Amino acid sequence: MKKIVSIFLIFISFKSLALSRISVSDMAKKNHVALDYSVVKNILFSTIDNLNGIVCSVYTPSQCQERYYKDPSQINNKNNENFKLNVEHTWPQSKGAKELPANSDMHHLFVTSKESNSKRANLPFCNAIYDYWQMDGSIHGFDEYSQDCFEPQDNHKGNVARAMLYFSIRYNYPIDNEQELLFREWHSFDPVDNRELERNEIIKSLQGNSNPFITHPEFVSLIQDF
Numbered sequence: 396m397k398k399i400v401s402i403f404l405i406f407i408s409f410k411s412l413a414l415s416r417i418s419v420s421d422m423a424k425k426n427h428v429a430l431d432y433s434v435v436k437n438i439l440f441s442t443i444d445n446l447n448g449i450v451c452s453v454y455t456p457s458q459c460q461e462r463y464y465k466d467p468s469q470i471n472n473k474n475n476e477n478f479k480l481n482v483e484h485t486w487p488q489s490k491g492a493k494e495l496p497a498n499s500d501m502h503h504l505f506v507t508s509k510e511s512n513s514k515r516a517n518l519p520f521c522n523a524i525y526d527y528w529q530m531d532g533s534i535h536g537f538d539e540y541s542q543d544c545f546e547p548q549d550n551h552k553g554n555v556a557r558a559m560l561y562f563s564i565r566y567n568y569p570i571d572n573e574q575e576l577l578f579r580e581w582h583s584f585d586p587v588d589n590r591e592l593e594r595n596e597i598i599k600s601l602q603g604n605s606n607p608f609i610t611h612p613e614f615v616s617l618i619q620d621f
């Protein structure tokens with residue numbers, strides 16, 4: 396009898412975990428309308444990642460440029476800086492973010508400097524133990540397994556984790572165990588702050604959906620396997 400009860404309980408708990416994964420996935424997809432990538436790029440520079448007319452690179456926050464504020468039609472492409480900004484697909488285009496709606500999904504897009512963007516390329520994320528290049532705390536180097544990888548600066552680690560976990564569940568791409576462990580660690584290390592909540596709300600007002608791991612950080616531990 397005891398055995399039957401525990402099998403039943405295992406079944407129930409497995410079912411509720413499975414249900415929570417599906418329901419979080421449905422939540423992430425709900426009301427999402429894909430916008431054109433060129434429109435999204437303008438919105439990122441003029442509104443989402445523009446704080447009072449200044450846009451900074453999330454990987455290298457000391458690299459900032461003045462941009463037109465809240466008017467996507469008038470991007471002020473300043474060419475007098477010795478660095479340039481562009482848009483980073485946190486989930487690389489080459490690994491599943493090439494087509495719409497994933498390509499223009501702002502929940503995993505951020506403004507970065509061209510240089511840090513190209514250093515990250517499509518590398519996995521890590522806590523680096525050696526650096527070939529580093530700036531403002533972001534590192535292109537290798538990890539304890541001698542694997543080439545990229546480490547974002549501390550204040551962006553949680554944002555990267557939640558963007559990657561969102562992408563996995565929204566588009567149904569698995570994340571390997573090593574990366575998943577890292578993202579769970581970064582999710583706790585750099586928790587959601589007001590700026591991230593506000594960014595999520597602006598994105599929701601523009602493309603319709605929300606990142607459930609930002610509005611409900613506790614969902615990360617409810618999902619057993621990404």
Ligand SMILES: [Ca+2]
Nearest residue numbers: 550551554585
């Ligand atoms: Ca953060």
